[in-house]
Structure formats: structure tokens, C-alpha cells
Amino acid sequence: MTSVSISPDLVERLRTARQVTVLTGAGISAESGIPTFRDPGGLWAQYRPEELANEAAFRRQPVVVQSWYAHRRAQVLACAPNPGHEALAALEQLVPELTLVTQNVDGLHRRAGSRAPLELHGTLLTASCIACGRPDAEDRMAHVTAQDPAPARCPTCAGLLRPDVVWFGEMLPDGALEAAATSQVCLSVGTSAVVYPAASIPLIAREAGAYVVEVNPTPSAIAARLDEVLTGPAGTVLPQLMAAVQATPS
Numbered sequence: 001m002t003s004v005s006i007s008p009d010l011v012e013r014l015r016t017a018r019q020v021t022v023l024t025g026a027g028i029s030a031e032s033g034i035p036t037f038r039d040p041g042g043l044w045a046q047y048r049p050e051e052l053a054n055e056a057a058f059r060r061q062p063v064v065v066q067s068w069y070a071h072r073r074a075q076v077l078a079c080a081p082n083p084g085h086e087a088l089a090a091l092e093q094l095v096p097e098l099t100l101v102t103q104n105v106d107g108l109h110r111r112a113g114s115r116a117p118l119e120l121h122g123t124l125l126t127a128s129c130i131a132c133g134r135p136d137a138e139d140r141m142a143h144v145t146a147q148d149p150a151p152a153r154c155p156t157c158a159g160l161l162r163p164d165v166v167w168f169g170e171m172l173p174d175g176a177l178e179a180a181a182t183s184q185v186c187l188s189v190g191t192s193a194v195v196y197p198a199a200s201i202p203l204i205a206r207e208a209g210a211y212v213v214e215v216n217p218t219p220s221a222i223a224a225r226l227d228e229v230l231t232g233p234a235g236t237v238l239p240q241l242m243a244a245v246q247a248t249p250s
Contacts, residue, residue, distance in 0.1 A: 004230055004237050011244045013185050013211050019097045021183040022088055023176075023201045027190025027216060028234040029104045032079045035072075054168045058130075062151035062160050066144040069163040073124045073142055076106040084189070084234030085112035087242040094245065099179035103191065103198050105165050118179075120172050120198055122165035131159025172197065180205040186212045189234050193220035202226060215241075 014020065026034075047068070051057055058065045089112045092098045100117040102109055107125040109117040127136035132154060136142075140152040141161040152161045166172060177197070180186060186205035193199040202222060206212045213228040214220060215237045223229050230237045 017184040019183045022187045024102045024189045025191025067146040081108045081112035082235040084238045087238035089113035101176040126164045129154035129159040130162045132157045181208045189215045193222040
């Protein structure tokens with residue numbers, strides 16, 4: 001494992017902070033082998049994601065959309081959390097108030113032990129009825145294929161079952177920007193910082209006085225505006241950061 005230079009200042013700030021915000025992006029999931037949103041392989045190469053990830057497309061061709069999300073869900077479940085996910089779950093045990101904000105829909109943070117990640121874009125792992133909101137407890141949508149003649153429907157009201165993701169044109173959940181504005185330390189992990197409003201989280205934290213650190217193999221679009229950059233993959237950098245924090249006497 002490549003050794004990363006971690007400043008004593010960062011270690012001390014994390015060790016004593018009461019409020020920490022962590023933003024994670026696709027980079028941390030890529031280290032677990034999660035295919036990107038724009039996976040070019042197979043049947044789905046003929047579609048643009050924007051043509052599938054919205055309610056109008058869903059109502060127009062529900063079998064196509066349901067089967068695409070079933071395919072992506074199966075890909076995600078074949079992958080496992082990596083040491084970066086596990087290090088953030090361990091950090092949560094040390095910080096009194098840690099808000100983990102993720103742009104990822106793969107559920108890997110929860111599987112690694114993070115208690116309540118704020119999933120900005122929802123999750124691929126569950127579905128619910130678009131009409132009555134009933135959860136898809138029987139995982140009916142997960143078994144839809146592109147060859148099915150009819151879409152999966154709610155057993156209660158016969159409404160269409162949709163994935164619990166945030167589609168284009170829908171509102172993101174609240175809480176992320178507020179957490180950033182009240183944190184002492186903010187970590188930006190595995191994100192290119194070009195998609196807003198998520199990209200504004202480290203900047204809001206910085207403006208509010210937080211010490212903001214980026215963890216990325218290559219600098220993001222906002223790296224020069226932050227306090228510190230730890231260069232390397234999350235699965236390498238974060239375990240070393242956590243080890244340094246845990247090794248520091250209280």
C-alpha cells in the first residue's frame with residue numbers, strides 16, 4: 001500500500017471535531033467495481049441515461065425502465081464495500097455528529113456500516129409504488145427483464161413500481177447544505193466536483209470556516225480552493241487517515 005502524507009493538523013482536527021461532513025462521489029464506488037451510470041455495454045448501449053432516468057420515460061415504456069434498473073441493481077449487489085467505505089463507517093463511530101452525503105445510489109455505505117447516509121440521488125436497492133408509495137417488499141421490480149410483456153405493479157393498487165432513485169427533474173433531499181454550513185471538518189471524497197448542487201457542499205463548508213480536505217486520485221475542479229488535498233484512491237487514503245486518527249492519544 002502506498003503511504004500517504006497526512007498532516008498532523010488534519011488528524012487533530014478530525015480527532016477533536018464535533019461536526020464533520022463527508023461528501024462521496026463515483027470515485028469511491030468505482031474502487032468496488034461499480035459500473036458507471038453510462039455503462040456502455042450490452043443492451044443498454046442504445047439508450048442515453050437521460051432517456052431512462054425520468055418519470056415521463058418511465059410512464060411511456062415502464063418495462064424498459066424497470067428492466068434497466070433491475071440490471072443496474074444486480075450489478076451493484078455483485079460488488080462489495082471497499083476499505084474506503086469501511087474507514088468512513090469507522091470515522092462515524094468517533095465523531096459526535098457526522099453527516100455522510102453521497103451522490104452514489106449503490107448502497108455500499110450502508111453495507112459498510114454507515115448508519116444513515118444522506119443519499120442525494122436515492123438508492124437502486126429498493127423500489128416503491130409510484131401511485132400509493134407502498135414499498136416493493138416482494139422485490140417484484142428487481143426481476144423484470146426487457147423481454148417481459150408487462151411491467152411490475154403494486155399488489156395493493158396496481159400502480160407501477162419505480163426505483164427509489166431521484167430522477168432528472170425531481171427534488172434532492174434536504175440536509176446536506178445545512179450540515180456543510182455547520183461542520184468543523186469537511187471531506188470531499190472521489191468526486192470531480194462538477195455536478196451541482198453536490199459540488200457546492202465543500203465550498204459552503206469552506207466559506208463557513210470548516211477545514212476542507214479532498215481525497216482524490218487527481219485534483220477536482222475545486223481542489224485549489226480547499227485547505228488540503230490527499231492524492232490517491234479512497235480505499236488507500238482513508239484507512240491511513242483513520243489509522244492516524246485512532247493512533248493519536250486523546
